[in-house]
Amino acid sequence: MSVELPVLRNGQHLPLREVPDLPVRDFREAILRRVQEGDRLACLCADFGLRLYAVLADDAGKALRVLRTKLDGPRYPALTPDCPQAHLFEREIAEQAGILPEGHPWLKPVRFHRPWTGAPDPWMGDGTPTPGVMDFYRVAGEEVHEVAVGPVHAGVIEPGHFRFQCHGERVFHLEIALGYQHRGLEKALLGGPHPLSLKQAETACGDSSIAHAWAYCRLLEGLADVQVPERVDLVRGVALELERIANHVGDLGALSGDVGFLPTASFCGRIRGDWLNLSAEGCGSRLGRDWLRPGGLRQDLEPARAAAMLPRLDRAWADTRDAVELLWGAASVMIRFEAAGRVDPDKAREIGLVGVAARACGLGRDVRQDHPFGPYGTRPVPVSQAESGNVHSRAWVRWLELGESSRFLSSALAALGEDDTAGRTAPLPPLAADQLCVSLTEGWRGEVLHLAWTDARGRFARYKIVDPSFHNWFGLALALRGEQVSDFPLCNKSFNLSYCGHDL
Amino acid sequence: MLQFLLHGLTALLLPPLLPGLIAKTKARMAGRKGPPVFQLYYDLAKLARKRAVFSRTTTWVFLAGPVGGVAAGLTASCLVPFGHTPAPVSFEGDVILFAYLFGLARFLTILSALDTGSSFEGMGAAREATFSALAEPALFLGFAALAKANASLSLGTMLAFPGSLATRFTGPLILILAGWVIVYLAENSRIPVDDPNTHLELTMIHEVMVLDHSGRPLALVLYGASLKLLVLGALILTPALPRAAHAWQNWLAFYLALGGLAVGVGLVESAMARFRMTKVPQFLVAGVLATGFAFLLLLV
Numbered sequence: 001m002s003v004e005l006p007v008l009r010n011g012q013h014l015p016l017r018e019v020p021d022l023p024v025r026d027f028r029e030a031i032l033r034r035v036q037e038g039d040r041l042a043c044l045c046a047d048f049g050l051r052l053y054a055v056l057a058d059d060a061g062k063a064l065r066v067l068r069t070k071l072d073g074p075r076y077p078a079l080t081p082d083c084p085q086a087h088l089f090e091r092e093i094a095e096q097a098g099i100l101p102e103g104h105p106w107l108k109p110v111r112f113h114r115p116w117t118g119a120p121d122p123w124m125g126d127g128t129p130t131p132g133v134m135d136f137y138r139v140a141g142e143e144v145h146e147v148a149v150g151p152v153h154a155g156v157i158e159p160g161h162f163r164f165q166c167h168g169e170r171v172f173h174l175e176i177a178l179g180y181q182h183r184g185l186e187k188a189l190l191g192g193p194h195p196l197s198l199k200q201a202e203t204a205c206g207d208s209s210i211a212h213a214w215a216y217c218r219l220l221e222g223l224a225d226v227q228v229p230e231r232v233d234l235v236r237g238v239a240l241e242l243e244r245i246a247n248h249v250g251d252l253g254a255l256s257g258d259v260g261f262l263p264t265a266s267f268c269g270r271i272r273g274d275w276l277n278l279s280a281e282g283c284g285s286r287l288g289r290d291w292l293r294p295g296g297l298r299q300d301l302e303p304a305r306a307a308a309m310l311p312r313l314d315r316a317w318a319d320t321r322d323a324v325e326l327l328w329g330a331a332s333v334m335i336r337f338e339a340a341g342r343v344d345p346d347k348a349r350e351i352g353l354v355g356v357a358a359r360a361c362g363l364g365r366d367v368r369q370d371h372p373f374g375p376y377g378t379r380p381v382p383v384s385q386a387e388s389g390n391v392h393s394r395a396w397v398r399w400l401e402l403g404e405s406s407r408f409l410s411s412a413l414a415a416l417g418e419d420d421t422a423g424r425t426a427p428l429p430p431l432a433a434d435q436l437c438v439s440l441t442e443g444w445r446g447e448v449l450h451l452a453w454t455d456a457r458g459r460f461a462r463y464k465i466v467d468p469s470f471h472n473w474f475g476l477a478l479a480l481r482g483e484q485v486s487d488f489p490l491c492n493k494s495f496n497l498s499y500c501g502h503d504l
Numbered sequence: 505m506l507q508f509l510l511h512g513l514t515a516l517l518l519p520p521l522l523p524g525l526i527a528k529t530k531a532r533m534a535g536r537k538g539p540p541v542f543q544l545y546y547d548l549a550k551l552a553r554k555r556a557v558f559s560r561t562t563t564w565v566f567l568a569g570p571v572g573g574v575a576a577g578l579t580a581s582c583l584v585p586f587g588h589t590p591a592p593v594s595f596e597g598d599v600i601l602f603a604y605l606f607g608l609a610r611f612l613t614i615l616s617a618l619d620t621g622s623s624f625e626g627m628g629a630a631r632e633a634t635f636s637a638l639a640e641p642a643l644f645l646g647f648a649a650l651a652k653a654n655a656s657l658s659l660g661t662m663l664a665f666p667g668s669l670a671t672r673f674t675g676p677l678i679l680i681l682a683g684w685v686i687v688y689l690a691e692n693s694r695i696p697v698d699d700p701n702t703h704l705e706l707t708m709i710h711e712v713m714v715l716d717h718s719g720r721p722l723a724l725v726l727y728g729a730s731l732k733l734l735v736l737g738a739l740i741l742t743p744a745l746p747r748a749a750h751a752w753q754n755w756l757a758f759y760l761a762l763g764g765l766a767v768g769v770g771l772v773e774s775a776m777a778r779f780r781m782t783k784v785p786q787f788l789v790a791g792v793l794a795t796g797f798a799f800l801l802l803l804v
Contacts, residue, residue: 148623149624149705149706154704154715169782256777258704259777259778260699260701260702260773260776260777262534263534263774265534266534266536267535270535330776330777332779335780336780339780485627486706486780486781487780488707489704489706
């Protein structure tokens with residue numbers, strides 16, 4: 001069996017009827033074959049009529065492929081045993097649509113809500129699920145003890161529950177239960193775009209506002225068949241890289257704080273503010289809220305302002321370099337970073353890690369390179385990689401990316417400073433009916449995927465958001481295998497995954 | 505008599521200044537303003553006016569930790585000379601009482617941590633017990649070396665080395681002090697052994713054991729910790745201080761040295777990261793080796 005799957009570019013739309021509709025057997029086989037050939041399962045989701053949709057990302061071929069299947073009943077043979085990347089997606093399908101992936105080895109709730117379709121909850125039947133209440137994996141034995149952390153933590157952070165199976169200080173297994181922050185975003189976006197949809201999309205994960213807002217905007221532009229001016233793309237690129245730098249600087253400071261190394265921790269806290277203030281200079285919001293609009297921008301970056309940002313950029317970058325170089329020079333920090341949280345590259349590929357965590361394992365996955373969008377086609381940003389897959393590698397990738405992003409910003413701001421065409425935002429025409437579009441952006445954490453298809457009236461029939469955290473949380477669990485339980489906070493910070501981005 | 509009064513007042517009132525000095529040093533090193541040096545006094549005053557919250561699983565044992573910590577610390581403060589002024593209470597063998605008062609305080613803290621039934625606190629207690637078992641030999645070998653050098657088992661005589669600084673500062677004393685500085689950092693849960701400022705439960709050693717305390721018991725815990733900084737500090741500083749003719753000069757030297765010690769701790773914390781927990785025993789064993797060699801040097 002060999003079906004030719006139509007190739008889709010990032011942000012392109014495809015008439016829904018051209019999405020191959022395969023029998024479930026062929027659907028599974030096509031996915032497994034392509035994943036074996038090196039594709040990633042970027043998304044797998046169900047609609048409201050027993051249909052499964054899958055998005056496969058062929059990074060080397062810069063291509064996306066979409067396929068779907070219609071199930072006869074609310075069950076199908078699970079993909080997870082043959083394709084671990086599907087693990088969390090299939091749990092999500094079971095929870096959202098009440099469709100049972102048969103043979104799934106780890107079928108547990110994801111966000112603890114009742115299926116949208118009105119089907120009985122696969123775990124509770126007719127009862128109401130409570131976040132964190134499920135069967136946790138347990139290691140038996142007299143000397144094994146269980147440590148439970150969260151959902152309420154000692155610091156002001158998001159809620160998540162971590163269950164460790166420990167032997168003394170050594171972790172055998174970590175299980176992560178999230179879902180406490182489920183807001184029902186995907187459901188709220190149905191029937192959209194609503195006036196609030198942009199807000200909802202950009203707060204899918206608040207620290208990646210630009211990445212999500214951009215993915216949303218490109219999705220709408222794709223569905224409406226609108227090409228935004230080059231200048232708009234460049235300003236969006238500036239916004240995204242500022243967001244990346246601010247978060248990476250914050251992360252390097254926090255990593256340093258977690259091992260008790262004060263200089264970098266203190267300096268980065270302030271310097272992160274400098275980068276956030278550059279975003280505020282650009283659009284009025286330190287977190288880049290409401291900078292982007294479908295079809296363009298709410299706030300253009302006029303030549304004068306772009307030119308004025310350049311010297312501030314240079315100062316912030318010089319400060320950043322000074323603060324972070326202290327980190328690499330401290331032997332006591334390096335020994336901590338290098339000793340903790342290794343993820344095997346093969347495992348990373350198997351579970352489909354994305355973003356910084358994947359690049360730290362030597363997997364050169366970067367949407368800006370693999371599925372270029374916006375300005376990155378003409379102004380490529382080199383992929384930053386490290387090999388060891390440990391905390392040090394994840395910190396090092398962030399550091400390399402700081403350099404690449406600030407170089408991109410210098411050249412982009414210089415170009416914007418000389419370009420006096422106005423980046424007007426035209427109102428977006430209505431979305432085309434019965435079209436499907438996939439939009440990927442590379443947020444600071446990794447690949448942000450927005451997938452939607454429209455109904456006959458041109459409204460969202462389904463809107464799917466995949467935050468990089470959704471792919472990567474399991475990577476954290478793997479990184480902890482055999483580690484010291486006292487190194488968990490450091491490993492956790494090196495991934496710095498989002499709870500709300502996962503919980504939606 | 506006046507000396508003893510000053511000794512008592514120092515032990516009662518001075519301790520909360522030390523964490524303030526450490527915090528100030530760290531803040532300055534990081535380019536921050538930092539909290540006022542008297543912050544712990546304000547915190548204690550605030551906590552003294554707050555009610556405590558007790559978990560239903562706890563019993564009176566839960567209170568034994570904070571109370572025992574302060575009681576043991578204050579008793580120990582009567583046994584140790586502050587600089588070259590004699591301690592209020594002194595007898596042959598008081599060194600053993602001194603060491604085991606801290607042992608008692610630790611024992612009670614561990615019990616009160618276990619009393620909460622929390623897996624974190626149990627984990628912290630296990631760590632504290634393990635690491636203090638490794639720190640204790642360093643303390644005792646240092647005592648043994650000093651007892652040998654001064655032919656006495658009373659802290660007052662052992663710490664008050666005869667002779668000038670130059671004749672005192674030979675191999676054994678340097679090794680003892682080096683070993684004891686390691687003990688000092690470990691016992692007071694400072695970087696690189698522990699991080700008193702972390703909010704990450706899983707990395708804590710001492711802090712996690714007192715997480716459940718609130719209100720006045722928490723005030724006692726904080727005060728007890730600062731008392732430990734003072735008393736163990738006096739232990740390290742006394743043999744290293746020059747002896748002056750006048751009592752006021754001795755007191756001044758002691759206060760200055762104590763401030764210097766707090767600043768030194770702050771500098772260490774500003775300059776390096778915490779050890780990985782598996783490395784902590786090696787660090788403590790280095791302390792044991794240093795004091796052990798000091799003892800050997802004095803035997804030959």
